[in-house]
Structure formats: C-alpha cells, structure tokens
Amino acid sequence: MWHRGWWLAAVLAATLAATSVRAADDKYPRWQGQWVAIVTAGLEGRQFKFDPTRSRGLAQQAPLTAEYQKVLSQSMAEQANGGLGNYPTARCLPGGMPRMMATQRQEYVITPETTYILLGGEDPLRRIYTDGRDWPADLEPAYQGYTIGAWREPDAQGRYTVLVAETRGFKGPRAYDSSGLPLAFDNQSVFRERFHLDRDNPDVLHDEITVIDHALTRPWSVDKTFRRSPNPRPRWNETSCVEGNNQVVIGKENYFLSADGDLMPTRKDQPPPDLKYFKPAR
C-alpha cells in the first residue's frame, strides 16, 4: 500500500511536471516570423517615420518646444539647399531610438532573459533585458540606449501577452526621421514601450511608444504596428547603409559621389574641399 501511494504520487508529479513544461513553453507569446512595418500608404517621405500615419517632418506635428521647432525648420531648409540637416543617418551613423523601430523588416527572438529585436541597416539589433536586473550604475551611452523590460499577463490567463520596456542612456544627435525632426541634444530621452499582439489579429504587432524628451512640450505617444509576413521562411536580406551610399562627408561639408567615383557638389556654387595638405601639382 505504501508503495502504491508513492507510485500514485509519482504519476501525479510526472503529470504535473509535464503540464508545467508545456505551460512554461506556452508562457511566452508567439512572435516568431518577419514583422513588416505598417505605414499609411500615400504619405510623403520614406518609410522611416515615427508616427506611421503621418508624413515625415513638420507633418508629424510633434509637440516640439519652440527651440527644437527651429532646429527642425533649419534642418529642412538646409536639406532643401543640398545639406544633410539634422539627420546623421545620412552619413550612415546609427539612427538609434526611436528611428530604429521604423525599420521595415523586424524579427523578435524571445528568451526568458532577453527579447532580441533584429533589425538591419545601420541599426542592427536591440536587446530588451527581462531578467529582473536593475539599471546599471554607469550606463554606457548608446544610440539605441539600454532597455529593461518586464512581461505582463494582463488577462490573467497564465500567459504573458504584453512586454513593457523602458529605454534610457543615449548618444546623439538622433532624429525621428530623415527631415531631421530632432530629439533633445542633451540625450536624456526616455522611451516607454508596450509591445503586444492585436486583440483581433495575432498577425499584427503593436509597439506603443511614449517619448519623454526635453525637446517636447509633453510626452509624445504613437502606436507603431507591424504585420506578420505569411511566408514561414521569409527572406532576410542583409542591409548595409554604407553599401551604395553616395554621400561623402569631409569635415562639416557633404558632397555627392559621382558614378565615375569623383566628388560632386550637393548645392549650387558649393566650394570644393580644401586641398592644402596635398603637394601642388607640378
């Protein structure tokens, strides 16, 4: 009888353990696949927009302070004149947060300790730490910042459905989009994000981002959405900003590279670079 009791207990334990393993596997959401940024069709500007439902630049209607509204206006004026404005990504410097979250194709790799967001181009990767760590005492400044997250189970069904994340600790300058729409040059932005699948469509992922930044008069929130590719084995094209980039920056001036590999002006009457360090031609 004693043995039968242990046997029963063992069967119970095995059943519970097996259930636990499955439950553990099922604890995290299924975000596998390729997520393609949803951008409202017909808007002016390229795909990299913070609010994907509005055109880039002024049309974003960012709640900028007067000082940073001027930075944006000057950036756009400079770009109209052939310059790069306040857009360092044109030099293939990283866009960082939040521009990187407009990357067209994304992959989410979830492990208990870290959620990895694989992007590409000049911003290849984010790590969102979900291992319960505290903020490091010394944060190394980074364009993408340092991100700590936590999984939430808002509907108490035994599964995580929401990843909340906070990102701090930046390098700059950074811009939301190619117009040069600026973040504050003090690089003290904080981003709060809430990632979750759409309630009605598990093939749509939301990244609700709120930016807290000294260039803004109030926190700025947008809901970025991504659609899951139906291809179970999607193409992941390698992307390199440098490849095919025809901008050459020398000091504070930018030039174009011609098809024959020579420097060209980017604006009317732009002076050529100073060649004082070269020996005069004989």
Next chain:
Amino acid sequence: MREGSAIAAGLALCALASVAMTASPVRAADDKYPDWRGAWGRFVVRGLGGQPSFDQTKPWGLGQQAPLTAEYQKILEDSIADQAKGGQGNFVEHAQCLPAGMPFMMVATRPLEFVVTPDTTYILVGGSDHYRRIFTDGREWPKEIEPSYSGYSIGHWIDADGSGRFTVLEAETRGPFKGRRAYDASGLPLHYDNESVFKEHLHQDKRDSNILHDEITVFDHALTRPWSVDKKYLRRSEAHPDWVEAYCTEGTAMVFIGKVGYWVSADGNLMPIRKDQPPPDLKYFKQAPR
C-alpha cells in the same frame, strides 16, 4: 495512514517541482539544447602579435600559411605591400565600413553572443557584421540565394554522445557571397568569384564548458585545398555582459572617394594617406580648390 502520508509527501514534492519549473520557465524544455548563453570572447594566443587572425594559433597575413594558389598569394603580397605604403590593400572594403562577412565576422573582434532556438541559432556579432542566422528548421537550400557578405547558413543539431541532449551544431554556409572578402586585416584574400563554402562544427569543449569551438573548413577557389581551423571562444564570467554598441562609421578618420582613401584632418580637411598621393579630381566643381 502510511499511504495517506506518502501521497501527502508526494503532493508536496509535486508542488515543489511545479514551483521550480514555473520559476525557471522554458529551461526544462530547453534542456535538449546546450547552454551557450553569455558573451564569448576571442581566444588569444599570447605573443603572436598583429591583428586577429583566422587561425588563432598563427600570426595574421603571411604567418597564417594559408594554402593559397599562386595567383592569390600574389594578391596577399600586393595587399601587404600596399598597406606598408599607407593603403588598405585587399582590405579596402571593410576599411570603408562595408561588412567583412564570412569568415572574418567569426573572428570575434568583440564578444559574440549565441542565441539558440529550435528553429534558428543566431550569432550576434555587432559592428559592420550584424549577425548570422543558422537555420535549423530542416529547410532545403533555396533555389535562389540573395548574395550577401555573411552567406546563407543551414545547420542541424547532433546528439554526439547519445546523452539525449544536442551537443554539436553542424552548419554549412554558401553564397553567392558579396566581396571582396578577406580572412584578416592584412587582406588575406578569399576568391573574388565569391563561391566559397564553409562547413562548421560548433561545440563546447569536452573538458571546459566555457570554451566553445568553431571548427571551420573553407572551400574556396583561392585555395589549393580545403583549409580547416579550430577557432575557440572563451565564455566571460560576467552575469550581465556589457554589449557595447560599436559602429565602424562612427569616429573613423578615413574617407573614401571612389575606391581611394584619404584621412580627414582634425581641422576637417582631406589629407593624403600615402606619400605623394595625388588629390581627388575636382572636375565637377566650378571654383578652383584653394
């Protein structure tokens, strides 16, 4: 009574087991796969000097004693000669911040991270070489592969010791590759036809689980025979490794106009990188250079 006590004890065990498993989610399911978490730094043989090399046990460049064909041996020698004069030789593309690709990306200039999932093993590299995906979902080779610096990798897991756990990841990486690619900063070349094939055997050291081996064999038309090396990585002890952001385009003092490199001086002007280097052609400018 004894039966009741046993059941009660068993239930208590059950509860403990359940709590333990809930507290360490996925770990039980993950037991099939090896624990390669953490930051894996490059194994350095002291005293070799020079830049990181493909065969970690030998110095870079000529010291690698790569089984190159005569044609590609000359490319290496020309590259080294050009670099001695200030040029970039056959490493010019990576010097321009283009990806280095396979196999240089496995040199671990910065520590690598391996993220193992049943369908894909990700090798996170950083810098100009972002990451590799080794697909382990049983797929066939695609009919058309997009050319890339990192190539397209298919792998499979092997339970080499019959322990019920996977211990070895075998992978094959094919192109078409982009390039020119080099094994190291000397410009030690891979063939310009970009038809290299890499076969890898990744596994932890039998005696020390904090050593990871990547036994790589290169098949390449610049070689007279396949070239095999055993690259090793050491797992760092930090619980929370510092994954420093690193970008080739940030802080570089080099600028390329076409294929020709120049320095940018502290005052923001072009400078030659080699003696008697001519200035760039400014034919598209109206004003004469100062």
